[in-house]
Amino acid sequence: MRAKKSPASKSKQSLSRRHFLLGATSLLGVTASQVLLPVIPASSQPASQDPMRVPGGPASVYGRRSVHEQAQRLPSATRSLTPLQDLHGIITPSALHFERHHNGVPLIDPAQHRLLIHGLVERPMLFQVDELKLFPAVSRLGFIECSGNTGKEWKRAHGKTAQETHGLTSTSEWTGVMLKTLLEQTGVKPEGLWLLAEGSDAAAMTRSFPVEAIIDEAVICYAQNGEPLRPEQGYPLRLLLPGWEGNTNIKWVRRLKLIPGPAMTREETAKYTDLMPDGVAQQFTFVMEAKSVITHPSGNQRIPKPGFVEIRGLAWSGRGAITAVEVSVDGGHTWRTAELQGPVLPKCHTRFRLAWQWDGKEAILQSRCIDDTGYRQPTLQELVKVRGTNSYYHNHAIQSWKVLENGHVENVYIR
Amino acid sequence: MKIGRIIGFAITGLCFGVLVQGEPIEFEIGQTATQEDIQGWNIDVTPNGDGLPNGQGSVDEGAKVYAAKCAGCHGPTGVEGPYNRLVGGQGSLGTDRPHKTVGSYWPYATTLFDYIFRAMPLTAPQSLSANKVYALVAWILYRNDIIDENMVLDRFTLPTIHMPNRHGFQISPHMGISLPTSP
Structure with a gap:
């Protein structure tokens, strides 16, 4: 396309000149009804910083938000909270998705990472990350909420902000391969009713769950909001169990083992269980309710x-x-x-x-x-x-x- | 409802019947995993003892390992912290100040082996030998009055330990799931 450089820049110049003049006259008492064009007041900035008087910055390889925006997660040693009160719409920016990890965020080279599916299967299999991207892909928007979200509000008003009371929930578009597709490759023996999922972090985080309950929706994800998962969200692979408590969505997942019944891992006995008033604890409260x-x-x-x-x-x-x-x-x-x-x-x-x-x-x-x-x-x-x-x-x-x-x-x- | 009772069979078999019989597409992606591939990663231990390695450990040995590797976080006797309390709290779960410790809360002793082996100590996970993990488990159970001081734990004795809160759990009634087998 040929650029008509000179007339365009001329009209831009004359426009900004006119705005400047109108801005100046409005300061002298011209009312809004008398002025049909938008009024841009004379900038108090020196001309060298006026965005209309100096060329803007160059294109960049990876975008950043405005330096004027500072919404941020609120981190502690094992988690960070999403600033819900500062966000709009339903998507949580990947950089602001809450974190919860059980011994830090691992640094994983995707070329070295494998997903192993074994146990009560017909054919145990190993998949490389790039291989998983070759399968038919699925994307869905889904929230992940830590079951500890709002956990400090049972006995008193604890958090000062929505971030502090509710910041352990976030929504992303997640992309990956259906777990069902992978289990079709390995086959599942009839007694393989539960699935143990294990992360390759320094907690070797593990949860187990009934296959039937998740098979229609579980996704092995490699992408979040259009780009590869963030390290805090399980790079290069995480399990997505839509609607289920966050910790079951095993991050950095390396191993899926078909087993006959619950594995009774520490996280599903000693930790993510709900102590009732009579001293009995409810277990496997997978779903995050309304x-x-x-x-x-x-x-x-x-x-x-x-x-x-x-x-x-x-x-x-x-x-x-x-x-x-x-x-x-x-x-x-x-x-x-x-x-x-x-x-x-x-x-x-x-x-x-x-x-x-x-x-x-x-x-x-x-x-x-x-x-x-x-x-x-x-x-x-x-x-x-x-x-x-x-x-x-x-x-x-x-x-x-x-x-x-x-x-x-x-x-x-x-x- | 108690965990471990056979309370019904899921209909999962039906689901996989469809999967298997539905002639899934042959993608020819991925490779068959060999026993060697699986061996190093297959670290989980189940309540019936599956997955427990060879080796053994005593309470006395456990006291030494604990003092060297664990006391800094869990306190000299497993009570003081600053991090998770491991000892005591029995009888407190139904009170206003419940203490969820290995002795008061954990339903399976095998889980203790599984967890320590995979994730502890926090600064050097998977650095302890099977013998040291058996010894630590023995010491923690002894401190909770669950085994006597002469007991030696190994892959045969550990699954036989009955934990005080073994029946202190019920499946969440809102999930509509049942346990297929007695773990």
């Missing part, structure tokens, strides 16, 4: 002044799609139906929104969701009545945010 949280306005944010506020949040269910989200601004006495932003996908974060006129008075904001099994997210009172307060995992109760008269929002414990 849950939602308001992310705006949420803890530690401030509503600048009374008037219009768009209440925004996320809802998800490990059992299927979200069918409705209701929002209360009076601590659960009355509820209004929020608008769901499409696409509404099963086992995936779903964005909801509701217009609200804040009158400047104290308010308690809550959201509750319903999934396509008809299940409604419970209040904390309802959940504690059944589960007590010592189970730590699988807290999917309604979250409450209190709006103070000065507009400040804080986490509040309501039971």
Whole structure:
């Protein structure tokens, strides 16, 4: 294509000149109704920093966000939390996907990595990472939530922000090969009813689960949001069990072993089990139940002044799609139906929104969701009545945010 | 419902019948794994003792290994921490302050071998010999009053140990799953 360089740059120049002049006159008292073109005020920046007066930066090989944006994960030794309150839509940027690892993030050379499938199979097989990419590929959007998410909120309001209370959930597009496809290659003996999955990290993380329960949805993933998995998310391979507690989605997966029954690993006995009030623990609570949280306005944010506020949040269910989200601004006495932003996908974060006129008075904001099994997210009172307060995992109760008269929002414990 | 009881057979066989009979595409991707390929990776140990290696360990030997490799994180007697408490807590699970330790919570002694062998110590996982792991397991069980001080653990004796909280678990009632075999 031939570039008509000179007229274009001339008109650009004259435009910016006109804007400059209009900006200057508006400062002298010209009202908005008199000005039909957008007003760009005279920049207070020196011309050398005015983005309209100096050429921009070059194209780059791998993009970065604006230097003005600073949303970040909140890390500790074994995990980091997604800044839900700073994000939009339903996709979590890969760099902000929460982390949970059991002995660090391993550095793995994909050329050295193998996936072994053995045990009660007809033919044990080894696959290289590149070989797995040759199989028919599948992609799906799905949330992964750590079962410890919101685990510190059982007994009191602990986290200050939505990131601290709910930041162990994220959504990505995951791409890989169906586990079913691989098991068709190895064959499975009739007594191979459970599957042990093992990571090649320094915890050699292991979980086991019934094959039948996951066979239609399990994916051996090599990509996340269009590019290879991030190291924190299991590079070069991870298991995806849509809707199931995060730790079963074994990262850095190296081995799948067909076994006759549960392996009773440390993670499924001593750790990810739910202690009930009578001292008996529930085991194999795989599914993450329907849950939602308001992310705006949420803890530690401030509503600048009374008037219009768009209440925004996320809802998800490990059992299927979200069918409705209701929002209360009076601590659960009355509820209004929020608008769901499409696409509404099963086992995936779903964005909801509701217009609200804040009158400047104290308010308690809550959201509750319903999934396509008809299940409604419970209040904390309802959940504690059944589960007590010592189970730590699988807290999917309604979250409450209190709006103070000065507009400040804080986490509040309501039971 | 108790784990370990035979409480029903899953219908998974049906599922794989379809898989196998549905004439899957021959992709000819990947290679057959040999026993040698599998051997080095096949480190899991099941409650009936499958996967336990040869070797043995005593409580006395375990005390030495524990002091050298474990006490820094779990405390001199397995109680003090700073990290996971291993000893005590029996009878506390139904109280307001439950202590989930090996003695009070873990349902299978074999899991202790599996976990230590694969993941401990945190700074040097998979560095302990089978003998040292057997010894550590013996010491931790002894400290929890589960075995006596003269017991030697190996691949035959370890699966026979009955843990105090062996029946302290139930399958989550919301999952609709049942255990196919007695582990």
